[in-house]
Amino acid sequence: MNMTEIKEKAKQLGIQAGKMKKVDLIRAIQSKEGNFPCFETAKDYCNQLSCAWRNACLPAKGLEKKYEQTKNLYLKKMQTELQTLASKLADLKMKSQKKMGAGKIEALAEIHKLERKIEELKKNARSLAAASEDAWQITKHGVDKAWDELRTSAKKALAKFS
Structure with a gap:
């Protein structure tokens, strides 16, 4: 998702995006969706199987940011x-x-x-x-x-x- 799409999703959930950074905005969305606000904190594994951000969050195997x-x-x-x-x-x-x-x-x-x-x-x-x-x-x-x-x-x- 690009930032425009993320802001739209946030708006739908009643979150004021303002000048929030992408990571912070996604974490706010995660909270609203009932998940832990943990976007981009996992190293190799994430147990939040129902989180919509799971695939975007986990780093590719063997690659560093x-x-x-x-x-x-x-x-x-x-x-x-x-x-x-x-x-x-x-x-x-x-x-x-x-x-x-x-x-x-x-x-x-x-x-x-x-x-x-x-x-x-x-x-x-x-x-x-x-x-x-x-x-x-x-x-x-x-x-x-x-x-x-x-x-x-x-x-x-x-x-x-x-």
């Missing part, structure tokens, strides 16, 4: 870049151990700050991995911002102390 594919690629790329950065910081940490005085203290402090940022970004990435489609864009925006800040800080530190 597009946003999940995008999310997985994004997270894989981030993980690879974080590993590379952690390796560079480990090398820098070893080099800074050989320095003396204020240079060593400054380098180690900067490395420690970057390590904390990496851990925070990993934590945010775990939130992103668990995010639903609706939350994905909001969460991704915050992770992108933190990731950009980390990249900038790391470049400066690596250039300064290498």
Whole structure:
């Protein structure tokens, strides 16, 4: 069903569609029809055999939703870049151990700050991995911002102390 048809069905049931998202509108219709409002929450199986939305709701066997594919690629790329950065910081940490005085203290402090940022970004990435489609864009925006800040800080530190 396209959105126009869904809105028409909602109207027939006395539901004000307004600017509701498709998923929310279908869930409202499901409730009115006496089913659980669970559209697109099932993973592999749905026990709501009489629900009119059952076939549209269940994902095709073995296929991920597009946003999940995008999310997985994004997270894989981030993980690879974080590993590379952690390796560079480990090398820098070893080099800074050989320095003396204020240079060593400054380098180690900067490395420690970057390590904390990496851990925070990993934590945010775990939130992103668990995010639903609706939350994905909001969460991704915050992770992108933190990731950009980390990249900038790391470049400066690596250039300064290498």
